[in-house]
């Protein structure tokens with residue numbers, strides 16, 4: 001088995017990919033572009049996760065795959081693998097480095113014809129954005145050891161759209177670690193602000209209780225003083241003068 005060189009790819013390009021662009025030959029690989037359809041699994045923030053379906057992209061339109069989410073992306077090109085060849089598929093390194101993993105990947109059968117479906121997973125920490133027609137995927141072709149084989153894929157109409165039957169089995173919300181971590185963080189924040197509010201309310205209550213207690217104590221002391229002190233008997237003015245007279249007379253005698 002030998003992998004095809006860039007030169008072989010260039011010579012046979014028109015029978016391998018449609019539309020073909022020699023500029024997309026990258027060493028011994030051909031770079032495939034993002035096509036017109038995709039599906040991204042909804043996150044826990046999606047309002048109605050069950051109603052999310054595949055979407056179509058206009059030229060130049062982009063979409064994002066959030067962290068921890070799974071996506072299907074159709075290629076722009078229709079790929080045809082000759083019956084005496086086998087192809088291998090992957091994602092460009094610069095996109096893989098962001099955390100995009102090719103879930104299905106790996107091979108395209110001899111005799112296959114159609115747009116390829118890349119099922120991918122964002123294992124990175126941030127959303128990964130892809131744009132219609134951006135060079136994103138790679139394909140390598142290799143000879144198999146016979147010129148003709150009965151085991152090639154039977155010829156049928158080329159795949160041009162995402163397979164809805166298969167999509168029905170993966171549609172739905174994916175509880176990603178990132179989503180769960182976000183939810184834990186927001187619950188923690190909510191809880192801590194509620195605790196702070198409770199502590200503040202407790203402080204106000206303690207001050208109010210202190211003031212009420214002080215007032216009650218003051219009133220109680222006043223009441224005790226009033227109830228239990230001996231009554232003050234008023235002394236008539238003439239009697240007061242008689243009582244004070246000896247004092248004034250002693251002071252006057254000393255002079």
Ligand SMILES: O=c1ccn([C@H]2C[C@H](O)[C@@H](COP(=O)(O)OP(=O)(O)OP(=O)(O)O)O2)c(=O)[nH]1
Pocket residue numbers: 104105106107108109110112115116117118119
């Ligand atoms: O990531 C991938 C992998 C494969 N294929 C295409 C090329 C391949 O030739 C075809 C079928 O792949 P495979 O034989 O692995 O899948 P299957 O589930 O056995 O499908 P089938 O019953 O059509 O053989 O699907 C893709 O589009 N994307």
